[in-house]
Amino acid sequence: MTQISERAAAPVEAPARPADPSAAESSATGQPAATAVTFAKALNTALADAMAADDSVLMFGEDVGPLGGVFRITDGLTARFGPGRCFDTPLAEAGIMGMAVGMAMNGMRPVVEMQFDAFAYPAFEQVVSHVAKLPNRTKGRVLLPMVIRIPYAGGIGGVEHHCDSSESYYAHTPGLTVLAPATVRDAYLMLREAIASPDPVVFLEPKKLYWSKEVVDLGELRRSFEDGSAPQTIGSAVVARSGTDATLIAYGPSVPTAMAAAAAAAEEGRSLEVIDVRSLVPFDDETVCASVRRTGRAVVIAETPGFASVAAEIVARVQERCFHSLAAPVRRVTGFDIPYPAPKLEHHFLPSVDRILDTVDELQWEDGQ
Amino acid sequence: MTIPTNSDSTRTEGGVNAQLLPSPVPVQLIDHHGEAHSDARYALPDPQALLAGYARLISGRRINDQANALVRQGRLAVYPSSHGQEACQVSAALVLQSQDWLFPTYRDTVAVITRGVDPLEVFTLLRGDWHSGYDPYELHVAPQATPLATQLLHAVGVAHAAKLRGEDTVVLALCGDGATSEGDFHEALNFAAVFHVPVVFFVQNNEYAISVPLKNQSVAPSLAHKAIGYGMPGERVDGNDLAALLSVLGAAVDSARSGGGPALIEAHTYRMQAHTNADDATRYRPAEDVDKWIPKDPISRLRTYLRGLSLLDEAAEEQFAADAEAVAAAIRAGLNADVEVDPQELFAHVYTQQTAQLQEQADLLRDELSREAVQS
Numbered sequence: 001m002t003q004i005s006e007r008a009a010a011p012v013e014a015p016a017r018p019a020d021p022s023a024a025e026s027s028a029t030g031q032p033a034a035t036a037v038t039f040a041k042a043l044n045t046a047l048a049d050a051m052a053a054d055d056s057v058l059m060f061g062e063d064v065g066p067l068g069g070v071f072r073i074t075d076g077l078t079a080r081f082g083p084g085r086c087f088d089t090p091l092a093e094a095g096i097m098g099m100a101v102g103m104a105m106n107g108m109r110p111v112v113e114m115q116f117d118a119f120a121y122p123a124f125e126q127v128v129s130h131v132a133k134l135p136n137r138t139k140g141r142v143l144l145p146m147v148i149r150i151p152y153a154g155g156i157g158g159v160e161h162h163c164d165s166s167e168s169y170y171a172h173t174p175g176l177t178v179l180a181p182a183t184v185r186d187a188y189l190m191l192r193e194a195i196a197s198p199d200p201v202v203f204l205e206p207k208k209l210y211w212s213k214e215v216v217d218l219g220e221l222r223r224s225f226e227d228g229s230a231p232q233t234i235g236s237a238v239v240a241r242s243g244t245d246a247t248l249i250a251y252g253p254s255v256p257t258a259m260a261a262a263a264a265a266a267e268e269g270r271s272l273e274v275i276d277v278r279s280l281v282p283f284d285d286e287t288v289c290a291s292v293r294r295t296g297r298a299v300v301i302a303e304t305p306g307f308a309s310v311a312a313e314i315v316a317r318v319q320e321r322c323f324h325s326l327a328a329p330v331r332r333v334t335g336f337d338i339p340y341p342a343p344k345l346e347h348h349f350l351p352s353v354d355r356i357l358d359t360v361d362e363l364q365w366e367d368g369q
Numbered sequence: 370m371t372i373p374t375n376s377d378s379t380r381t382e383g384g385v386n387a388q389l390l391p392s393p394v395p396v397q398l399i400d401h402h403g404e405a406h407s408d409a410r411y412a413l414p415d416p417q418a419l420l421a422g423y424a425r426l427i428s429g430r431r432i433n434d435q436a437n438a439l440v441r442q443g444r445l446a447v448y449p450s451s452h453g454q455e456a457c458q459v460s461a462a463l464v465l466q467s468q469d470w471l472f473p474t475y476r477d478t479v480a481v482i483t484r485g486v487d488p489l490e491v492f493t494l495l496r497g498d499w500h501s502g503y504d505p506y507e508l509h510v511a512p513q514a515t516p517l518a519t520q521l522l523h524a525v526g527v528a529h530a531a532k533l534r535g536e537d538t539v540v541l542a543l544c545g546d547g548a549t550s551e552g553d554f555h556e557a558l559n560f561a562a563v564f565h566v567p568v569v570f571f572v573q574n575n576e577y578a579i580s581v582p583l584k585n586q587s588v589a590p591s592l593a594h595k596a597i598g599y600g601m602p603g604e605r606v607d608g609n610d611l612a613a614l615l616s617v618l619g620a621a622v623d624s625a626r627s628g629g630g631p632a633l634i635e636a637h638t639y640r641m642q643a644h645t646n647a648d649d650a651t652r653y654r655p656a657e658d659v660d661k662w663i664p665k666d667p668i669s670r671l672r673t674y675l676r677g678l679s680l681l682d683e684a685a686e687e688q689f690a691a692d693a694e695a696v697a698a699a700i701r702a703g704l705n706a707d708v709e710v711d712p713q714e715l716f717a718h719v720y721t722q723q724t725a726q727l728q729e730q731a732d733l734l735r736d737e738l739s740r741e742a743v744q745s
């Protein structure tokens with residue numbers, strides 16, 4: 001099953017050859033600085049840079065060694081840093097997670113890869129009972145600077161168990177920082193920040209964005225991180241597109257969909273603001289609510305089944321804080337409350353531009369539009 | 370149990386490497402009549418070490434009794450007693466050096482105290498003040514784990530990190546017989562063996578997991594045999610024989626320290642009391658079963674042995690009893706005093722930097738409490 005999905009998930013524009021760690025260096029040495037970079041390459045470079053900067057950063061999981069991970073995010077790391085720093089483990093997710101806890105207790109900064117969202121579930125007990133609780137249990141005497149990378153969510157035609165939006169399980173668990181980048185730039189900056197964080201981070205990588213490209217200067221991002229000028233991303237949402245009529249609140253894989261919806265709405269004369277939440281926990285109430293107070297209307301967009309989800313939480317928070325600024329109830333466009341569908345049916349499930357625009361239309365516009 | 374020098378040597382053509390096999394019967398150096406027996410592989414510890422260990426057994430038994438009494442008085446919420454298992458508890462602490470780590474469970478309070486952790490800090494958990502009361506880094510003792518077998522993986526991680534850094538650290542990880550059925554037990558053994566890290570897994574087989582007897586837990590030849598499936602040596606030892614425990618655990622720790630990799634040690638002992646004070650053991654095991662274990666008590670046999678060597682006299686016994694009583698008195702005094710727990714601490718350690726949301730919730734509670742204070 002996994003093989004099928006990997007084929008389905010195969011890069012549209014696969015890197016022609018294994019990522020060359022020195023390629024990331026080129027921008028630092030005066031080569032063309034800003035180039036089109038994939039989300040996957042940004043993550044790979046962030047890992048390499050973090051490992052180069054700090055010997056205690058380790059990367060391990062399933063097939064992350066010589067293969068470079070089924071999505072090639074760890075490509076070249078074993079070759080560059082050696083099998084002591086980036087290595088394959090036996091196939092056992094609780095084992096990976098529990099060993100990472102012990103390593104973090106003992107001076108390391110482990111980054112672990114769960115091969116797919118739904119294959120992180122065997123590790124769930126370790127995550128909930130230890131990763132999330134150990135620092136609190138010990139009143140901060142034991143910190144767990146570890147990152148749990150999870151290729152997550154759908155839209156890639158993957159078969160069952162390869163497309164879950166599992167963020168709500170983690171976001172519901174106090175003690176975890178939960179991040180979901182949506183842009184290539186954030187992929188780099190947020191992964192570096194996650195690795196540097198003293199708290200455990202669940203880092204959700206939208207699979208369908210792995211091969212999306214953006215023109216960024218990774219060398220500059222690296223320098224900004226190293227000289228301390230990089231923006232803080234944990235706990236901070238961003239206005240991805242400014243608008244005045246309503247706010248679309250999205251994160252991870254739903255951000256590009258929200259952006260496309262805003263672009264389509266603009267053609268119809270409606271100005272939509274898009275907020276990229278990117279940090280699910282801690283949540284940036286301020287940025288989100290400032291936008292909603294300005295526009296007076298909001299739609300939350302997420303792939304996850306909506307019931308008892310992060311999307312539901314955002315709606316509740318906005319409603320509680322912005323009630324007097326709202327011209328209409330805050331609405332949600334989420335996945336249906338069903339198990340993630342088979343590939344041929346997933347487009348019915350995923351939030352679409354049309355579904356978003358239909359929902360925006362229902363926000364009690366005075367002009368009766 | 371002879372420990373192979375590297376993990377490759379555990380693989381043999383067409384059969385199990387006999388070096389990995391546990392002894393046919395649990396290793397015993399002092400039987401329950403107090404008589405010493407020689408063993409080809411395990412030496413009887415030095416008598417002075419046994420005398421010191423004996424003092425710790427007396428103290429451990431007293432701590433168990435005291436904690437049970439404090440539960441009855443409402444000073445502790447619950448206590449999983451290690452009565453009858455004190456030899457395991459004491460040896461687990463005594464075989465370690467200061468740089469080593471101990472990973473205990475809820476049942477291993479005596480082991481943690483024997484390692485040197487302040488009893489009052491240990492009882493923070495069971496008293497209900499916080500989920501763990503001591504600094505794990507001070508004496509390299511992990512918080513007492515409740516989710517069964519999960520701590521074994523943390524032990525592997527600590528050992529793996531130590532190995533990567535070239536440190537001279539051994540990790541001793543404790544669990545019960547029931548916990549060997551958990552997936553994390555198997556993942557921990559496998560990871561430890563594959564990465565060849567210095568962990569000694571120490572199973573206290575006390576024959577019960579709450580109400581479920583061992584025969585319903587596993588039909589393996591012994592729990593120690595499970596090691597073979599992972600390519601590491603297994604050994605079984607009389608869990609009420611402090612001498613055998615010190616020797617067997619000591620050998621496993623030495624081997625791990627010198628690069629021999631992990632080992633699994635199963636101690637045969639018995640849970641003499643109910644699972645905790647909240648449990649009613651008469652519902653699932655007859656009193657006669659328990660009675661059979663009274664003559665095998667870890668303390669009485671060592672007393673007979675040491676008395677026979679004239680190493681232990683009335684005066685020494687009185688001294689040990691008085692020392693144990695002093696520990697119990699300090700526990701009583703400490704637990705009878707009410708400590709204030711600052712409710713603001715609830716929000717202080719969830720993240721290293723308090724989030725805006727937790728700040729709001731902390732303010733809410735502070736406000737509620739200050740209004741209550743005004744009213745009363």
Ligand SMILES: Cc1ncc(C[n+]2csc(CCOP(=O)(O)OP(=O)(O)O)c2C)c(N)n1
Binds near residue numbers: 515
């Ligand atoms: C994962 C998990 N499942 C269930 C429990 C509840 N529980 C606590 S102790 C226990 C029995 C464990 O028996 P054993 O491992 O033999 O240790 P003992 O209590 O005998 O020392 C159970 C079922 C638990 N703590 N963790």
Ligand SMILES: [Mg+2]
Binds near residue numbers: 547574576577579640
């Ligand atoms: Mg038991």
